[in-house]
Amino acid sequence: MGSGQWCIENRSGNRNDSFVRKDEAVPETGCLSIIVLGASGDLAKKKTFPALFNLYRQGFLQPDEVHIFGYARSKISDEELRNRIRGYLLSDKNASPEHSEGVSKFLQFIKYVSGSYDTEEGFQLLDKEISEHEILKKSQEGSARRLFYFALPPSVYPSVCRMIKRCCMNRSDLGGWTRIVVEKPFGKDLHSSEQLSSHIGELFDEPQIYRIDHYLGKELVQNLLVLRFANRFFLPLWNRDNIDNVQIVFREDFGTEGRGGYFDEYGIIRDIIQNHLLQVLCLVAMEKPVSLKPEHIRDEKVKVLQSVLPIKDEEVVLGQYEGYRDDPTVPDHSNTPTFATVILRIHNERWEGVPFILKAGKALNSRKAEIRVQFKDVPGDIFKCQKQGRNEFVIRLQPSEAIYMKLTVKQPGLEMSTVQSELDLSYKQRYQGVTIPEAYERLILDTIRGDQQHFVRRDELKAAWEIFTPLLHGIDNGEFKPISYQPGSRGPVEADELLAKAGYVQTHGYIWVPPSL
Ligand SMILES: NC(=O)C1=CN([C@@H]2O[C@H](COP(=O)(O)OP(=O)(O)OC[C@H]3O[C@@H](n4cnc5c(N)ncnc54)[C@H](OP(=O)(O)O)[C@@H]3O)[C@@H](O)[C@H]2O)C=CC1
């Protein structure tokens, strides 16, 4: 397929009709091999294997057709790898004997292969192991499905892609496939990202590449399109005439613990804002797609990104928490921001003049991620209710998933006075007993089903880097100095001042508290 062309791959499973083109569907009958590259690492044990286990537990990975391989350089045995993972699968929430038995059965599907990332030897061995398993499962040649999950530092992506292409591809196309899942950070700026995309693009077609951003797998992020486009309430209000400002916020109440070396090379903008928060912005700001087909949705996301104006220096506040440099893996004079507030402005008919405030920070006073849409004041206010605060529509991504609307109502009682209250859809309360799947679980299932809707397309990634590269280069060149802030605080006060300047009006004396059961 030529570059610049996107096509929809066949996909199966219980998707609704708008996701599937029936004329293109090829039955998938071959066995499935999931190969976790970098199996010895942090992400693999904390996220990838637990997500695979949950899929297995719910019957999405069938023992008679699936096998899981771990691959890394470390010289460890199958049993050693299993022992590393085991603790992450035995959750405190479910300590039943059936659960432990399920864990033990699942671990038996995992085989470990040791090898380097840049020589054929290891990958030939890996291919041999996969092929043996395919023969054992009586998969017809060419019908087998091979999913390679890169739980690896991006520096080795090019060589790993070359090795897979040379040694490990599904042999022909009898409904089988080879797909790769690549983790962020995908490059460090526009140039390095494009270089990486070109390397990978020479070896794999776009429908084979799944650029994962786990925020796209979160329940309430996936709810955004439904909320916006399936509700008459929002359609007429979602624009510059009614909305004053939008905040997309990520806070963590812990520092870079154990990942200081990695983090210092990237900083909070590359770690969180350029990917997770920007993806959320796309879903908040994009126009209605023609349909739910992945390419239609991604086309609209690209348009929003391409409409973002250059970031102004005076609309950026950077911070670094005190004690960050005490980490021995962080250089003594590091200039890396652990906090940033950045205002993006979208130059289109819907959003002209509405600031999109992206804020992310480590070692702050709480852990939460949310979208806060603040509406303009009511014109001709006869109740003098402005002092109580504006209408806000808040989507709490985590923790305690919720959607609530802050609005003004009559204070119950004899007097005619107003008070701020909320319409509250708290998930724990409304959906009791429903388990919200982990983001990785959902996204890995999508990769198996061939649904690229919740993955980042190459042109999307390019547009995202175009927005942030000038600012990032400025930071790397020491043109911006992060302001020091106390761990456990709200971050630099300058960030709150910037918010106020952008038009955000804080509601004083009123805080939404998630309802308890
Ligand atoms: N950890 C997390 O919470 C998150 C991670 N990510 C991304 O996922 C990917 C993997 O992350 P994580 O598991 O934390 O990474 P790790 O540093 O744990 O690396 C994973 C494995 O890769 C191998 N490795 C490490 N450094 C190198 C190197 N310089 N050259 C070659 N191989 C190396 C090691 O295996 P061996 O030596 O055995 O070959 C290691 O076990 C990264 O792209 C990361 O940015 C994304 C979101 C969250």
Ligand SMILES: O=C1O[C@H](COP(=O)(O)O)[C@@H](O)[C@H](O)[C@H]1O
């Ligand atoms: O990608 C990353 O995300 C985590 C936060 O993920 P969450 O799902 O717990 O919100 C962050 O801690 C990490 O620095 C970053 O690389």
